[in-house]
Amino acid sequence: MNKRLAILAGLIRIKLTLAVALSATIGYVFSGAGDILTALMVALGVLLLSSASSVLNQIQELKQDALMERTAQRPIPSGEITVKQAMLIFLTLLFAGTVVLLGINFISAIVGITTILLYNGFYTPLKKKSSLAIFPGALVGALPPMIGWVGAGEPIMHPAIIMLSGFMFLWQIPHFLLLAIKYREQYLNAGFQISVGGPASKQTRRLLLLWVLTTSFAALFFPFFGLVQNTFIVAAIILLNCLLIFAFFRIAFTNYEMALKGKLHGFVSIYMLLFLLLIAADSLILNL
Known part of the structure; x- marks a missing residue:
């Protein structure tokens, strides 16, 4: 069980996803809202979607991860988990995170999904083609506080x-x-x-x-x-x-x-x- 949790933590890059969830929660607090349950839902929804994005990223960059010392021991390139298993985890996390944010409001779910589309659909492939990928990558990092903000019902x-x-x-x-x-x-x-x-x-x-x-x-x-x-x-x-x-x-x-x-x-x-x-x-x- 401990090994499975360690593999999952490496797959979702737990430190990064926790940091993303924290920034979304601070966006909620920054709005002045004070409902603890909603704040927890924001944190959970963003944690799940960020985890899904991380898993998909590791599937997309399997070959590159295997070539770098800092990433070669990640679960997929190290052989601890297969691409098929990782894809199933990605879909599960994506569905769960979307449902949680929809439970808050529609716009927070839309911003959450947009973040994944930008990160995995645009930034990740662009990194291999242009150093300008740093700018859409930075945009992705700017969106989590906005999820918390709109989750509080504030205008985007x-x-x-x-x-x-x-x-x-x-x-x-x-x-x-x-x-x-x-x-x-x-x-x-x-x-x-x-x-x-x-x-x-x-x-x-x-x-x-x-x-x-x-x-x-x-x-x-x-x-x-x-x-x-x-x-x-x-x-x-x-x-x-x-x-x-x-x-x-x-x-x-x-x-x-x-x-x-x-x-x-x-x-x-x-x-x-x-x-x-x-x-x-x-x-x-x-x-x-």
């Missing part, structure tokens, strides 16, 4: 959720670029198209600097437009962004070895988690 084109999703889009770019740096040779050997050199490349560092500064600047718009109001939360966001910029210069410009080992990628990921928790905390405080 509201400026607040557009700003949050836009911020998530911006953050995805350095996130993808740093992964490409860390696993550059593996990606190239597997046939993926990437546009960055090693961390010592001046062009790479300038590109990363542009996106990190843009992301940090966008984060400061939240208190500026009144989307974050608590004084302590605002101060924490400012401090967090100062730490992001400091860490970027410290690692990317002076310690290439740390960048190669993914230290900067890890910091950027922690930054996003803390930022989302801060804006969620602000919404909870305002609605107490």
Whole structure:
């Protein structure tokens, strides 16, 4: 039983899917809604759909996964599960996730399915053809908070959720670029198209600097437009962004070895988690 659970966890990439579910839940909390049952349904529905997307992605990239050290031990390329079994799991998760989101409302299910179509139908095949795949990939990462937002019954084109999703889009770019740096040779050997050199490349560092500064600047718009109001939360966001910029210069410009080992990628990921928790905390405080 433990082995089966371990295989399933690897197949759905449990850490990634939990992070996606969290971002969707924060989109719900960000709306000001406070129904715990609906919030749990949002988290579950997105977790199931994200898991389905991950399974389909591993089916689509079976050959590429087998060529890369970081993915060769995933359940399908390692032979722990067959493509047929994986496809059955995908269909089950897809159906279950869609039903859960339909139980909230129709629009949240539509946004959820659209996310899968973008990720598996557009981003995944485009990665093998163009480095520009990073942009539709970033768009996919921007949609989960919107699922939570519309799950709360809020309009999909509201400026607040557009700003949050836009911020998530911006953050995805350095996130993808740093992964490409860390696993550059593996990606190239597997046939993926990437546009960055090693961390010592001046062009790479300038590109990363542009996106990190843009992301940090966008984060400061939240208190500026009144989307974050608590004084302590605002101060924490400012401090967090100062730490992001400091860490970027410290690692990317002076310690290439740390960048190669993914230290900067890890910091950027922690930054996003803390930022989302801060804006969620602000919404909870305002609605107490």
